[in-house]
Amino acid sequence: MGRIIKNILGIIERFLFFINTKSKGIYVINYHGTPKSLMPNFEQHLEYYRKHFHILNPDEFEEICKGGKRPDTLKASLLLTFDDGMKNNINAIRLLNENNVKACFFVIPAFIESDQPRDFLSTFIRPGYVNKMETEEEDFTPMGWETLREAISEGHKIGSHTYSHTLVKGDNEEKSTFEILESKKCIESRLSIEVPYFCSINNTDISVGKMQEDLINRYYNYHFTTYYGYNFPTPAPGRIERINIESYWNMNELRYALGNIRRIMIKK
Template sequence: MVKFSTKIHKKRDLLKVFLGYLEHNFIKRNKIKNELLVLNYHGVPENFLNNFNWQINYLIKNFSIISPSNAFNIFNGQEPKHYQPKILITFDDGTKNILKAIEILDEKNIKSIIFIIPDFIDSIDQKKYYKKNIRPEINPNIENSDEDFSAISWDSLINLLKNNHHIGSHSLTHKMNNNNPKKVIENEIIKSKKVIQNKLNIDVESFCSINNSLLSINKYAIKKIKENYSFHFTTIAGNNIEKKPYSIKRINVEAFWTKYQFLFAIGKIENFRWKRKRKKIDFLMD
């Protein structure tokens, strides 16, 4: 179990640890039967695989972890008759260090969506690309091996597909913002889909906007997302009680977080904090 450390955590995270402890131990979490929490991880460095395993085991005990296909059906209005709180696991960026985490999921028969960046995969210097375009600020106490900065290869992605994981687009370059000209937006949304489809011989149904969705997409981007994809996954947190396929809320969690940081992220207090941004993204996507 990861303990709080200023080497890997920020001082302000202490508040999350405290609130997570308080909520978990003293505030009863009423299960909302039709909630669907979509979690998004980024990389899972090898040093934190045991912590990732603990997180997944906690979710198994407290939720029904569903497959991407089941999630797509739910967002299309096919809610199962027996309601219970659900979880969907997603990964952003497609770094090579998630492959061992996915092995842990496979052992538990859990399937995920991996949102990939084609230009990252095809770049000559992936470590340089990662540091420049994906995560400019690197903590060497968290990310320090080659696989932390490398992209999953197209061949490995094909193997993941064979094992019933899903692949979505996380833009072409991971440089999107809401001031991009139309041609750039088209490349990020449409070209990324075409590249993935050609490389993997699949139909790409899902797009995941980058960083802060409120800052990375605009009305033209929304138009192109709706024309080319069936689902849009955001970076705005929420419980998806209302099933909105183009405004899917996701909760960011990380494998290096402490127990109570993790529990805080999926709890009521943190959910309330995102209320205003949820309204904004829903208004934007309508």
């Protein structure tokens, strides 16, 4: 859907429909890159989440998945996640830290260890994608292991986003196992942590079939998907629904993405 239509629906949402607090679902948001020039915009997003939602840290999210106590608030809950582990996520992390918000970052070991990260990005992660807001080196390169270690020490969580961002459901078991399991082993050994989070790439419907799903469930406790939804009433750990939002979206687009008009249109 075009940005103009999303803007119009977002304006309608703002004045007529916005009743998020009535839904007690668990909203899981996924961002990608967070360029420095967009931080004032991202800060507005964050302010909005803080006003309208109870922001969960990953541990609280896990507790809810396990059937534990939900936050005692009328607001819906929300968890922030970031895919691809772009280096410019450090700008977001800085803001999150200032606001005491903890998030999840899904990283790609082959990207982190690539000698040619720009080529890797345009070949395996987002072929053909151009964003005029991206001008710095950090917009095309990954966070390194040291940065990730720091993020962990600040309370953020790191998950796997496959080994090389190449997985389709037609892949054989050997290739799928490599992408799904080797990424976990690599992150665990480099960062000395356990990795119970897996985030499927591109469109989960295209990258994950039955066999891949079995592998993900065997090696991970949580599967973050690209399926749209707000995990009502409680997230299914093997099929966590997410709502995509990008750091360059304006507030109307954000309201539309989270709002009820879209939910009604998708019939969820």
